Amino acid sequence: MKLITIVACSLQSLIALGTMSVATAAQGADVLDEYLSMQLGSFTSEAQAKQDARYDVATWHIAEIWPEPGARERWTYTESWLAGAPVPYMQRVTRLQAQPDGSIATRRYAIPEAGRFVGAWRDPKAFERVKPAELTELHGCDAVLTRAGAGRFEGGTLGSSCGNSYKGASYAISQSVLTADEMVNWDRGFDSAGNLRWGPAAGGSRRDYRQVPVPRSRAAVLALGRVRAHSQTARGHRGLRGARASRAAPARATLGGPVHCRRPAPLVRYTAKVPSQCPPS
Numbered sequence: 001m002k003l004i005t006i007v008a009c010s011l012q013s014l015i016a017l018g019t020m021s022v023a024t025a026a027q028g029a030d031v032l033d034e035y036l037s038m039q040l041g042s043f044t045s046e047a048q049a050k051q052d053a054r055y056d057v058a059t060w061h062i063a064e065i066w067p068e069p070g071a072r073e074r075w076t077y078t079e080s081w082l083a084g085a086p087v088p089y090m091q092r093v094t095r096l097q098a099q100p101d102g103s104i105a106t107r108r109y110a111i112p113e114a115g116r117f118v119g120a121w122r123d124p125k126a127f128e129r130v131k132p133a134e135l136t137e138l139h140g141c142d143a144v145l146t147r148a149g150a151g152r153f154e155g156g157t158l159g160s161s162c163g164n165s166y167k168g169a170s171y172a173i174s175q176s177v178l179t180a181d182e183m184v185n186w187d188r189g190f191d192s193a194g195n196l197r198w199g200p201a202a203g204g205s206r207r208d209y210r211q212v213p214v215p216r217s218r219a220a221v222l223a224l225g226r227v228r229a230h231s232q233t234a235r236g237h238r239g240l241r242g243a244r245a246s247r248a249a250p251a252r253a254t255l256g257g258p259v260h261c262r263r264p265a266p267l268v269r270y271t272a273k274v275p276s277q278c279p280p281s
Contacts, residue, residue, distance in 0.1 A: 013132045032098050035145065035153055035178070036074060040064055042121075043183045043207030046083075055205055057083035057167045060183070061121035065093070066132070074097045077131070079121050088118060093127075104145040104153070109135035138162070159204060164209055165190045169197040175204065184208045 041178055042061045061079045068074065073095065080090040086244030091114040095107045111117060122124040140161030148154045153200045156175035164172035177184040184206050189200030 029098065031102060031104060031147065032072070032074050033069075035096070036064060036076070038153075038178055038229060039076070039181050039183070041209055045205050047206045047208055052202075054202060057207065058205055059083075062122040063124045065124045065127040067124075077121060077124065077127065078119070079118070087115070088127075091117060092138075095132075100263070102147060104155075106143045106145065106155075108138040108141050108143075108198055110138060111135060111180060124234075129253070141172075141174075141175075145176075145178075148177075151180050160190070163183060167198045177204070180209075182209060226279045239250060 027117050033169050040062055042059060044057065044059045046059075049055045056173045059081045061081075063077050064074060065077045066075045076096065078090065078094065079088050079090050081088050091111055092262055093109045095109070097105045098154055099105055099109075111131075112130065117126060140163055143155055143157045145153045147154030152179050157173055160171040160173070162172045162174070164170070166172075166189055168191055170192040172187060172189045175186045184204040186200070186204030188201075189197045271277060
């Protein structure tokens with residue numbers, strides 16, 4: 001009888017562990033779907049550059065490659081341009097992995113013969129010509145992203161381990177904020193004494209979402225729909241008076257500079273840009 005009881009308990013434990021594993025995997029896939037639903041697309045800092053001459057006009061195109069919807073590991077390709085430049089100033093592949101605590105760990109890779117993939121964000125199938133094993137890992141440049149409220153992720157590199165030699169720097173630090181409205185990146189290089197060698201001192205570069213067709217997985221489209229629905233519901237619950245107050249001084253995705261000021265309603269995807277009433281931050 002004892003043996004039967006022990007076997008039954010063991011089976012229950014195995015079933016429970018299996019159920020927990022399935023649930024954890026599903027949660028990991030959900031957090032990646034939500035993040036990618038906001039990250040995939042094209043972003044431009046044109047509006048910020050017009051307000052503040054310290055910032056250049058930069059455009060980032062981000063597309064998913066080797067898609068596996070529902071997986072706990074996903075890959076993206078990023079192609080970054082400065083206005084008027086003949087070639088992109090950055091091309092990289094990023095691996096995103098869902099962690100048990102709900103965060104996302106990212107690892108960056110250089111692409112062999114990157115020039116042949118210029119424009120591949122429009123046709124991610126071009127990456128079928130290369131395998132993950134052929135990429136070169138950028139050691140020390142891993143980043144951790146965490147959910148900071150509904151429809152918002154924050155994170156960055158850890159410490160000073162991301163080596164960088166541009167303009168006399170010894171290492172680089174990258175911080176980012178992603179919402180359904182915009183992406184903020186604050187990339188800076190420092191020398192061994194901690195002095196800023198390159199990158200903006202005032203704060204991160206804001207890139208507003210720009211509607212450019214980028215392939216999305218069905219899971220990413222569904223996740224984006226959930227983010228939008230949650231945002232619309234939250235705005236409805238605030239009521240007319242609350243909405244007016246919110247439009248007078250909403251919070252923005254901010255890295256450096258004031259968090260609140262008199263701004264119009266935040267930019268919403270697929271709507272026209274509204275000029276800012278704030279001084280440059």
